[in-house]
Amino acid sequence: MVQRENVGGAWQVRLPIQGTGRLVAAALLSVWLCAWAAGEVFVLGTLAAGFRDLVAPGWHLDWLPAMKQTANVAPRFAMLFMGLWVTLWTIGGALGMRELARMLFGEDIVRWNTDGLDVTHRAGPFTSRKHIAYDDVRDLLVGPRGALVAETVNGRITLAVAGTPQDRRELQVALTEAWNLSGGLSRQRDKEAEAAPMGWKVEKDANGAVMLVSDSRQRRAVAVALVAIATMPAIAAITLMRDPVQVSWLAVAGFLALTLSALLGAGWVATSRVELRPREQGLTWRATGLGREWVQDYHPASLHVERTADADGDERFRLLVESRGLTRELGAAVQSPASALHLGRWLARHMSAEIQGLEVELHAQRQAS
Structure with missing residues (x-):
């Protein structure tokens, strides 16, 4: 049974990470992190050597590898590509280390009172905190893979993944009771009557009738991510084409195809728009994107x-x-x-x-x- 304690007038539950399966996953992740560290050292050393040869060609350092230069290859493009790659690689390694710390030393702390919830996730030296007001909560549930999550007006927020499944179910019951006592469920119904559903915004058409339009903020974020992804194969293709003698045109074509696909996806996401136009006993669905239009009544x-x-x-x-x-x-x-x-x-x-x-x-x- 989950144990709660009173801390400063608020109830608090601490759920430490449990289970033997996490140790197996932690061992596998540790092996990957060793390979990650080796790749990190190699690429950073190569970048440092390339930068040295660009700014100080005659400067020799024993701990930096010697770079083999090819007359027709532009090292700046290669270094730019490797710089982008190692940036993503470094982020992946940092996330991996955080996940390893969570598997070994993780703890979720949930505190609640009459105002809302305070959630703290600890993973060794990594700590994150978040406050959730009851007014923003739409539902409290055990989500995918058994995590306790809160459906809020700003999206889904994870409350707890540590502890046992029974602990999380009991915590869900306690939090739901506190939320209902605060009047959260009735306020949610009142807000739903006026607020736009998540992922949509309310607009009016030329005749003044209300309609729902897909939120463009999410689309723009996805489009920016796709453009960023497209830069990596584009740089790789440009780097290969700088050496017309030894270039592999099949590889260039592959990189260019990836670039074009990502850019087309970004264009589609950035320009697409879905409209829901309700009327008496009817609904019109309309979608546009890349200059095309689809309508269904x-x-x-x-x-x-x-x-x-x-x-x-x-x-x-x-x-x-x-x-x-x-x-x-x-x-x-x-x-x-x-x-x-x-x-x-x-x-x-x-x-x-x-x-x-x-x-x-x-x-x-x-x-x-």
Whole structure:
């Protein structure tokens, strides 16, 4: 049974990392980190030697490798490529070391009072803290791989992965009780009536009718990441083409194909836009991207929340719109139906419709309780 303690007028639960399986994973991760360190030293040494040859060709240091120069190869491009690669490699190694510390010495501390939750994750020397107000909570659940998570207006936040599954379930019950006592559930319902669902924003069309538009902030972040990814194969291709005698055009074509694919993906993500235009007993779905447009009208339309589970027992919830044999998924959520139901309730209110499926099931459960 999970033990709680009173600290400064707030309840607190400490969950240390447990289980023998983590030791096996930690051993494998340690082997990878050894290989990571070797790669880090090699690439950093090569970069240092290349930089030395660029700025001080006659300066010799015994601990730096000698660089073999080729007249037609531009070392600056090679160094730029290696610099980008080693940056990502270093970030990966830092994350690996943090994960190793979590596997060996990890601890999750959850503290709650009448104002909200304070979550602390400790992994050896690494510590992260976050405060979550009850007003921002939409659901508390045991998510994928048994982690205790909070569905909030800003996305999903992990509360605890340490402890035993039973500890996390008991903590979920305690936190849900505190959240309900604070009036969080009723406030959530009131906010859903006006707030835009997660990942969407409310706009008005030319006629003044409200509609939902996919949030562009997430799309821009993905587009920037794809452009950054595209630079690495582009630099590799340019570096290879600097030596026209020994160049492998098949490799160049492969790198250019990767670059083009990433840039096309970035262009699609940056320019794509999805609109949901509800009306009385109907819904129009419209999508645009890279100068193209797709429109599908559903009338009369019905909304349905479907629940499925995979082989591991992880539940997935899909919001579907159906009309005359046509079906389209409008949103999906894993483990918790909160975001899918929020989107469905918003649309149902503006369509003068009702949600079938899970909404009916949840209503029956509330009536029974």
